[in-house]
Amino acid sequence: MNSNSGSVTSLDLVRIWDQTCLKKHKCKIEQSVLPTRVIDVGPRDGSQVPFLHVTKGEMSHWISLSHCWGKRPIAKTELANFESMCRGITLQRLPKTFQDSVILTRQLGIRYLWIDSICIIQDSPADWETEAAKMADIYKKAYLTVVAASAKDSGWTPQYGQRISTIVDTRAWCLQEEALSPRLLKYNRTHMSWHCSDWADIHEDGRQKYHYDNWYRIPATLELADDGKRRHIWHMILTNYTKRHMTFGKDKLPALAGVATEFHQRTGDEYLAGMWRSQLPLGLMWRTRLYDHGLYDADEVPQHERSAKYRAPSWSWACVDGPMDFSICTSDLPYDSETSITILNFSITTKSTGPFGEVLAGSLSVRGKLKVAECGNDIIPPRGKWGEDAYYTKEIIDPSSSLVDSRAVGQCLFDLAAEKPASQSRLWCLQISALRGLVLMPNGEGSSEFRRVGLFRLTDHGAWFEGCSMLDITIL
Ligand SMILES: [Zn+2]
DSSP states (O other): OTTTTTTTHHHHHHHHHHHHHHHSSOOOOOEOOOOSSEEOOOOTTTSSSOEEEESSSEEOOOOEEEEOOOOOOOOOOOGGGHHHHHHHGGGGGGGGHHHHHHHHHHHHHHEEEEOHHHSOTTOHHHHHHHHHHHHHHHHHHHHEEEEEEEOTTOOOOOOTTTTSSSSSGGGGHHHHHHOOOEEEEEEOOOOOEEEOOOOOOEETTTTTTOOOGGGGGHHHHHOOOHHHHHHHHHHHHHHHHSSSSSSGGGGGGGGGHHHHHHHHHOOOOEETEEEEEEGGGGOOBBBBSSSSSSGGGGGGOOOOOEESSSSSTTTTTGEESOOOOOOOTTTHHHHHSBBBOOEEEEEEETTTTTTTSOOEEEEEEEEEEEEEEEEEEEETTTTTOOTTTEEEEEEEEEEETTOOOOOOOEEEEEGGGGGGTTTOEEEEEEOBBBBBBEEEEEEETTOEEEEEEEEEEETTTTGGTOOEOOOOOEOO
């Protein structure tokens, strides 16, 4: 909390926002069954030392904290200090963010506070797995979520002059913490703001900023959305999510599980490693190259990396780290809406944590038109629509003799520049929409199993695939 936000007037203002929101908006917050463990902050006068309380199914309100784990050691509960945390937590030993949250919780007359590092036993993988699965609910049912948005190392000290808006905005887990919380109090670098279903982004001076970031306030947004809108919202979430920093790659899908659950509850749609059945096949057309490289300085153009450990099938965006462009997936352009493949089957094996958690294996069987092309060497001029490392491909007229037409049939955009096959390598092009599709490589000579390596776009209005017969293939 900065000196302004921590002053009496700031706390008074938060109390006013809280009461106005509860009394005048449709923002009623019911009591819920408390999370497994919470911090009991004691009465409002601060006469009691906070302690870790193991709950027994009692109903109450709690405040949750959404914060960034900095590089400094953070106050946390582990097996060794669990008993001692239950006896009492010395306020002065907590990071400033946590101290401020305790004070704020007391001031709002709420008894319990939930902070991940204190309420989950950090050196118990079993506990982490159980509690992480409940995390979405902990934010969704919280009386209020306090977002320490500029806390690089768990203090609300403002940090001026940073290019990136706020640290929390860059942390992957925070997307769903914010998206699911019905009411948010955000401490930004320079100000605090309140977000709920009636107030989009109200600031200390009373001004309401109609900030576009309210679109991902699930579930309120989803209630109003039809199928087309939901598809759009999902891809906007992914666009935002894939820009964020993830400390542990294995969390890529789990940190989005709460939001995915919200979608599933409203649509009944099947979830395939970060994608929805109803949004296929166009949903396969994510890309790692962004339309507008001009958004970044030359040295800041994001680098993409394929996860070293298996995380998702090659046709899911979740197997690559880095910002993604989903504009084609959401495209309503007529030449994209006509798709030429049929999804025959799919299978996703997830860890015990449920259908939205970690993925162990996945495959997708499709029937479609597949043609072989040769990887060209001519790079599209930089800053072209397809980014700087799109390559022309040439048709292999007869794969058995490697006779190559001199004419380029389209452009290839590889998911990772480092994975571009050598010039004159063969590429398998699977048509998805009239002009576009996936670039695949077989898993071994003559195999009907393939993996995705990129996208292509035809330059001949789709004539290349005319007369091509249908093939059944599996993409892993
Ligand atoms: Zn409200």
